[in-house]
Amino acid sequence: MESRTAEESIAAILAGETSSAELVEDAIRRSEDDPWGAFLARDGERARARAKEIDAAAERPPLAGVPIAIKDVLSTRDLETTAGSQILKGFRPVYTATCVERLEQAGAVVVGKTNMDEFAMGSSTENSSYQLTKNPWDLGTVPGGSSGGSAATVAARQVPWSLGSDTGGSIRQPAALCGVVGMKPTYGAVSRYGLIAFASSLDQVGPFARTVRDSALLLSHIVGQDPRDSTSLDWWKPIEMPTAERLDGVKIGVIQEMLDNGIEPGVKAATEAAIATAEGLGAEITEVSLPSSRHGIAAYYLIAPAEASTNLSRFDGMRYGARAEAEDLLEHFERTRGEGFGPEVKRRIMLGTFALASGYYDAYYARAQKVRTLIVRDFVAAFENVDLLLSPTSPTTAFKIGERVDDPYAMYTSDVCTIPMSLAGLPAISIPCGLADGLPVGLQLSGPAFSENDLFSAAHALEQAIAFDATPAGVA
Amino acid sequence: MSTAVALEPVIGIEIHVQLATRTKMFCRCSLSFGDPPNTHTCPVCLAHPGVLPVVNAEAIRLGIVAALALGCEIAPRSVFHRKNYFYPDLPKAYQITQFDEPLGVGGHFSVLQPDGELDVGITRVHLEEDAAKLLHLSSGGRRAGAEQSVVDFNRGGTPLAEIVTEPDLRSASDAAEFLRQLQQTMRQLGVSDCNMEEGSMRADANVSVRPVGSTELGTKTELKNMNSFRFLERGVEAEIARQVALVEAGERIAQETLHFDPSTGELHSLRSKEEAHDYRYLPEPDLVPVVPAREWVEEIRSTLGELPVDRRRRWMADFGISFEDAEVLSETVELGAYFEDVASRVDPKSAANWIRGELRSQLKDSGTPPWESRATPERLAELIQLVGDGQIGSSAGQEVLAEVVASGRPPAQIVDEKGLRQIQDSDALGAIVYELLAANPKEAEQLKAGKHKLIGFFVGQVMKETKGSADPKKVQELIRERTS
Known part of the structure; x- marks a missing residue:
């Protein structure tokens, strides 16, 4: 069966050419045939039942019963949710995340949960405590991370779309490495209720899809204020389906710092070609500097671990999840957490605990927050002159499995182009803009808060002009 | 050291x-x-x-x-x-x-x-x-x-x-x-x-x-x-x-x-x-962050009413009641309101005494709080007034209060029904005193000779004769007049 985009699937269902049951069955079959290791848990039985229900309903819901995969960081009732960690092995939540609930109400059918770096900490999905996920473009390379499973499953066409979460680039970077569209909305656009927290002030849920329009469609069904999340925003402008083919009058700033050091030549070439394409579509291209962004990684690796160190404290083996045998309370905590968390998670908990320690708080956490403010100011200044910013999404294409596991700093630099937008809470999208040595290159567009419609519009025009139509070998 | x-x-x-x-x-x-x-x-x-x-x-x-x-x-x-x-x-x-x-x-x-x-x-x-x-x-x-x-x-x-x-x-x-x-x-x-x-x-x-x-x-x-x-x-x-x-x-x-x-x-x-x-x-x-609107805070402030400390201070200054009375009576909002109501009708010190003393003890068994009892502030105030005016004695007052607590009827009505009003008439009482002194010559002589303890004996006899309706103070005065 030919793989359709979500939009095409909905049209085909409405035209009576296919049914939700048929599409869901195909997705289940594809998810079970998983040489990429994208899936951690599958929910075939409930998915089939749900598809049947939707097909039988008098009125079809807007998403018509199209299958979807969900990053394992989102809580799904009765469906094992581990966040990639042994400490949650076998954990079946009692509730469903708001964004997933909204998608189910809109008629999307969840077929399974995708692999990820443990607690979303990583850029290669190699930190999953369960399995590796392989990049469909080259099984010897990583899919990026932390939402590697959600990116790979869309690239491998197991499902037309999926949900991921992005804290410092965890949607955009794997989207870039897997040659799909990945989008991180404005902080607060999508409810975080049910998203297992990594760094609360940075985490956002967002879509993976093969097209910008599918991305917009998916986001349109999950945005909006949620009474269960005090940081969610009143989303007063609906997300529109983009149609633009030109970029006339759109001012695009190219972030200088992100085209200089450490950018692979192939990535740079594809980015420059995309810039030329944008110019050809009528965009006004200027150079923009974000001087404080060079401190982004340093600030991020204090703020995110600090928040993570307290967010992950609840995993104490008392009420749910893995629990180690122990003689006394202290040993219980030490052994449960010592055995339940992987090395990268422990590293970040230690880092965050240190950064918050009395006497160090001002030197580390408070200072990092000041840097964050400076980065926000850089963006505010930039958006006085341009509508959108452009950069590569990742400085490199997909790297070899194992290549960076022993070098945390090299791994951390994977997110050098995506972290500044996360720190500033801004929306950003990654679209494929070409291949470098046979591997996809991602182009990142970012805009001011609430500029989702403008971002989708520009990304759609560029997507149409770039006409990236390569597919990984062995994927149909 | x-x-x-x-x-x-x-x-x-x-x-x-x-x-x-x-x-x-x-x-x-x-x-x-x-x-x-x-x-x-x-x-x-x-x-x-x-x-x-x-x-x-x-x-x-x-x-x-x-x-x-x-x-x-x-x-x-x-x-x-x-x-x-x-x-x-x-x-x-x-x-x-x-x-x-x-x-x-x-x-x-x-x-x-x-x-x-x-x-x-x-x-x-x-x-x-x-x-x-x-x-x-x-x-x-x-x-x-x-x-x-x-x-x-x-x-x-x-x-x-x-x-x-x-x-x-x-x-x-x-x-x-x-x-x-x-x-x-x-x-x-x-x-x-x-x-x-x-x-x-x-x-x-x-x-x-x-x-x-x-x-x-x-x-x-x-x-x-x-x-x-x-x-x-x-x-x-x-x-x-x-x-x-x-x-x-x-x-x-x-x-x-x-x-x-x-x-x-x-x-x-x-x-x-x-x-x-x-x-x-x-x-x-x-x-x-919690950012309460100024207007909301002011609205809340306006609903606070009088704080217990201010109420107690006011009672002590305006009503002249003691620290201890104010402490006890301000225990709850309801008791405080009850007291204020009674105190606005009669002497506040008497009001405090009656509420803390007799009313409390009479309600003790039923556990009914004063403000829910049949002794409404109006009734209690009427009763306190009758006692204050010497219309009835304090022991009769207790009896009347018991009836008010039981039935909620006006104290004056109860007093009349039970004939509890004290005889204040000096002529009527004087006649009784005269008769009693005459009927008990030995005791009358001793009293005249300075055995003051015997005054109690004669007061008791008068009270007995009048079935308790005489004002004992008045009786004492009359006996003194006639034996000095």
């Missing part, structure tokens, strides 16, 4: 009051006391993966009520923090509390005393959530040697206001009295039921000593969780005595946290300064 310098204790109190909301601080679970364990829980208060807190607006309102009643400034912006530590009764392994930007700061509270007022500075009022309840089970039911510890999460997430005083108290009894009057205020404002036995009001005391006249503070110790006024007073007294003895022996006070065991009167160290936690405070990223 011993010191001849007199030492004074310096005491500050930290009080936790459980706010009288329907639901918990950060989720919609209902509050309960005494329900079966773990029946008031949800993913949020059990800290399941992915859940988020949402602030209870009613808790903010009650916090503002408390802070305003304590004369605090309401912060235009206050912030919740995470206070991190691992313990089985803390499911998130952090408590959401307020740290350096509390809800209210810089207030004071006047403690009324028989001989004046004591002004206690209020450092801050902040909001937080309570921990769950740990129970230690063993076959003998004792904590020592417990075989199992279990957690009841019903209490976890209960909204609390923490009130911190300046070190303005100088004795254990002042500390207890402060706490009593604070309890009364918080109860009457509906902030909390402040039940110390059930733990809805808990107090910790910071205690130090210093030479009288010194303005520096000595090293303090913290006494944890005293669950009655008496324990607080005894615990603080014991700690003052311990510190004074140490200082007089030339030893240093160690900064530590102590537990007072009321059954033995002993103090046990819970932890020293070195063992203190590093709570790694972090601004709670899951919540936005």
